[in-house]
Amino acid sequence: xxxxxxxxxxxxxxxxxxxxxxxxxxxxxxxxxxxxxxxxxxxxxxxxxxxxxxxxxxxxxxxxxxxxxxxxxxxxxxxxxxxxxxxxxxxxxxxxxxxxxxxxxxxxxxxxxxxxxxxxxxxxxxxxxxxxxxxxxxxxxxxxxxxxxxxxxxxxxxxxxxxxxxxxxxxxxxxxxxxxxxxxxxxxxxxxxxxxxxxxxxxxxxxxxxxxxxxxxxxxxxxxxxxxxxxxxxxxxxxxxxxxxxxxxxxxxxxxxxxxxxxxxxxxxxxxxxxxxxxxxxxxxxxxxxxxxxxxxxx
Amino acid sequence: xxxxxxxxxxxxxxxxxxxxxxxxxxxxxxxxxxxxxxxxxxxxxxxxxxxxxxxxxxxxxxxxxxxxxxxxxxxxxxxxxxxxxxxxxxxxxxxxx
Amino acid sequence: xxxxxxxxxxxxxxxxxxxxxxxxxxxxxxxxxxxxxxxxxxxxxxxxxxxxxxxxxxxxxxxxxxxxxxxxxxxxxxxxxxxxxxxxxxxxxxxxxxxxxxxxxxxxxxxxxxxxxxxxxxxxxxxxxxxxxxxxxxxxxxxxxxxxxxxxxxxxxxxxxxxxxxxxxxxxxxxxxxxxxxxxxxxxxxxxxxxxxxxxxxxxxxxxxxxxxxxxxxxxxxxxxxxxxxxxxxxxxxxxxxxxxxxxxxxxxxxxxxxxxxxxxxxxxxxxxxxxxxxxxxxxxxxxxxxxxxxxxxxxxxxxxxxxxxxxxxxxxxxxxxxxxxxxxxxxxxxxxxxxxxxxxxxxxxxxxxxxxxxxxxxxxxxxxxxxxxxxxxxxxxxxxxxxxxxxxxxxxxxxxxxxx
Numbered sequence: 113x114x115x116x117x118x119x120x121x122x123x124x125x126x127x128x129x130x131x132x133x134x135x136x137x138x139x140x141x142x143x144x145x146x147x148x149x150x151x152x153x154x155x156x157x158x159x160x161x162x163x164x165x166x167x168x169x170x171x172x173x174x175x176x177x178x179x180x181x182x183x184x185x186x187x188x189x190x191x192x193x194x195x196x197x198x199x200x201x202x203x204x205x206x207x208x209x210x211x212x213x214x215x216x217x218x219x220x221x222x223x224x225x226x227x228x229x230x231x232x233x234x235x236x237x238x239x240x241x242x243x244x245x246x247x248x249x250x251x252x253x254x255x256x257x258x259x260x261x262x263x264x265x266x267x268x269x270x271x272x273x274x275x276x277x278x279x280x281x282x283x284x285x286x287x288x289x290x291x292x293x294x295x296x297x298x299x300x301x302x303x304x305x306x307x308x309x310x311x312x313x314x315x316x317x318x319x320x321x322x323x324x325x326x327x328x329x330x331x332x333x334x335x336x337x338x339x340x341x342x343x344x345x346x347x348x349x350x351x352x353x354x355x356x357x358x359x360x361x362x363x364x365x366x367x368x369x370x371x372x373x374x375x376x377x378x379x380x381x382x383x384x385x386x387x388x389x390x391x392x393x394x395x396x397x398x399x400x401x402x403x404x405x406x407x408x409x410x411x
Numbered sequence: 412x413x414x415x416x417x418x419x420x421x422x423x424x425x426x427x428x429x430x431x432x433x434x435x436x437x438x439x440x441x442x443x444x445x446x447x448x449x450x451x452x453x454x455x456x457x458x459x460x461x462x463x464x465x466x467x468x469x470x471x472x473x474x475x476x477x478x479x480x481x482x483x484x485x486x487x488x489x490x491x492x493x494x495x496x497x498x499x500x501x502x503x504x505x506x507x508x
Numbered sequence: 509x510x511x512x513x514x515x516x517x518x519x520x521x522x523x524x525x526x527x528x529x530x531x532x533x534x535x536x537x538x539x540x541x542x543x544x545x546x547x548x549x550x551x552x553x554x555x556x557x558x559x560x561x562x563x564x565x566x567x568x569x570x571x572x573x574x575x576x577x578x579x580x581x582x583x584x585x586x587x588x589x590x591x592x593x594x595x596x597x598x599x600x601x602x603x604x605x606x607x608x609x610x611x612x613x614x615x616x617x618x619x620x621x622x623x624x625x626x627x628x629x630x631x632x633x634x635x636x637x638x639x640x641x642x643x644x645x646x647x648x649x650x651x652x653x654x655x656x657x658x659x660x661x662x663x664x665x666x667x668x669x670x671x672x673x674x675x676x677x678x679x680x681x682x683x684x685x686x687x688x689x690x691x692x693x694x695x696x697x698x699x700x701x702x703x704x705x706x707x708x709x710x711x712x713x714x715x716x717x718x719x720x721x722x723x724x725x726x727x728x729x730x731x732x733x734x735x736x737x738x739x740x741x742x743x744x745x746x747x748x749x750x751x752x753x754x755x756x757x758x759x760x761x762x763x764x765x766x767x768x769x770x771x772x773x774x775x776x777x778x779x780x781x782x783x784x785x786x787x788x789x790x791x792x793x794x795x796x797x798x799x800x801x802x803x804x805x806x807x808x809x810x811x812x813x814x815x816x817x818x819x820x821x822x823x824x825x826x827x828x829x830x831x832x833x834x835x836x837x838x839x840x841x842x843x844x845x846x847x848x849x850x851x852x853x854x855x856x857x858x859x860x861x862x863x864x865x866x867x868x869x870x871x872x873x874x875x876x877x878x879x880x881x882x883x884x885x886x887x888x889x890x891x892x893x894x895x896x897x898x899x900x901x902x903x904x905x906x907x908x909x910x911x912x913x
Contacts, residue, residue: 116472117456124468128482129428132466134436135486140466151709156577163718167429169421170724170732172714177707179580180716181573182599188570192535192577193707195561199532199583205709223573226566296463322486330487330500333464413730416723419667419704419741420608423714426727 130173135329137320141293148303187227213254258386294336326381437485447497461489518679523548525656535574541676572600591618605640610663627877629841771820780809796882873908
């Protein structure tokens, strides 16, 4: 099968009838990511929503080989795959680790930092749905301030979101990208490009989650779009230290006007208890981050 | 039916419908009005945003556009994203219990 | 056979064993007293003596993870650790065994905190008893090199991981003369590793996903295992490993001239009135105590336990059943808090229902490196025999060389 009008591979690697929720942002992003990665890929994934999407024994929904690993070990599992393949002299395969924000920002950060520091030749993908969604929406260090979770059920999350992209940048990686399933072509291009680099590459997927974020499944693409329009999620890539905006964020950086984060917050039930102060602070931190990006952007 | 698993560890093979016929999950189904659908009108590959945004990959970018209702979970993204309003979500008319 | 005797520490002996076994991926994290083993391996690999990938991970958890993933791909893997490093791996030990991967690891036995101890006991590996790993305890450096090589043949035959345990410092840092086997002969002894796992883009599999409690049909109509069936297969694999371990020990003996006894070894046991049982270097110490006791006219003998999991129940019953001993004394460097030493419980369970039921005393000794001299073992034996001779056959747990109260 070839590419279609979007210049995206027609082949589906996720078979119909997976266990992912209706309107799952991860499912949409993963669908296009796998198309870009292609068949010669070996995946490793920890306990997460993605484990559920991949399916329960003895059937899997995904037509790419995958090694499941424990929660804290994703990047180390990728290191083992890379070392093992090299040892048995198997070439031409891309090792890709995919973890949620819990498996990346929290429990998986030690193994990820280790693998990145070693320059392990693999792509680490974090799908960030901003909480422990597979266990029913608990707070993670990726949860944005003001969000209700089952472990911040009254006061909402009081702390800012950890800047994982910055942490990964501190590892001097050859390629870092931020993607969003509402912009599949941008996502597809970045995954395709990431394959061309050697060493550790990091891609973070902004992954809207209807049940966890309390919005209707039909609105996943809309929410993702609003995230970019407001600057909550910024589409960019950092190639050997050079930051550039991509896609819609590039347009916004050049001439567009970003929407107020209030529009984004109002669209999701998880922010219903957020205080006015929290919203003001969030707007401020989004603006500051945006300015920082604008200052350093090349082109 | 074979009743012996020769695997010594859990090792899955791919197949459609791992979670069953997920069309059963739907409350509402997408119905396409082809008279409004851009590729159908233009008679050439175009638009196909429903294909692009379907999280399940159950929409085919053919003319006419086809949706695999055996597996479509009824999320409604296609209807929401269709720029010409060619897709409507229609109640399945099923009731719980 | 080539005659190649070298003066080696336990860690050097293990490293040579790994090199001779043609290991393809090594991953480890430094911890005392294991460190010099992995340092030696990095020298071999960087110096071109061993063609292997060395992954210098940031933790033991990652070290075992690398072994799991590389073994799944089809590479022969090795790691080693001690004490807290082993405890930190705990989750991954279960994962390796549940994945049925022939990972081989040296556990250089050391006490566990709190408070910190860098010195030897066997609490670390004993605490991993129920992870599904085969555990073999070595008594000297010769046995270490030989057991590492044997471990690969065992692990790859039964698809279960093997932990080669030996005492920190007592063996790891003590030099002894060791016969180094011929490399070609070892290569012939170890056939190439054939993985049962499939990681192939042309036959994509999802390995170790979530599994239901019940059995489930696959797309081809085969009713596949549920969780419990796979656990039963692991248990069966370890039970069926016993004849393999015995065969490997004998085959190794035929080729290299040293058979360390498979499951058990004996020292002056045939006519013993009192049996001293233990694992690792404490059992070696017990052989010296035996010589002392025999000089004093007490007929002692040693039952060395080499294989701890799978546990050699029948063989222990047989070994003890053949001797009309007055007492069975277990010397062990671990404790199952709130009960007794783990080895003692296992030996008692093995003897349950058998005709021969000697009084059993359990000596908890050498914890955190507390010195255990042969003379102290001998004194303990004499005290126990007095108790038994006075007609008290009740079980006892005795903390040797420990001030109580």
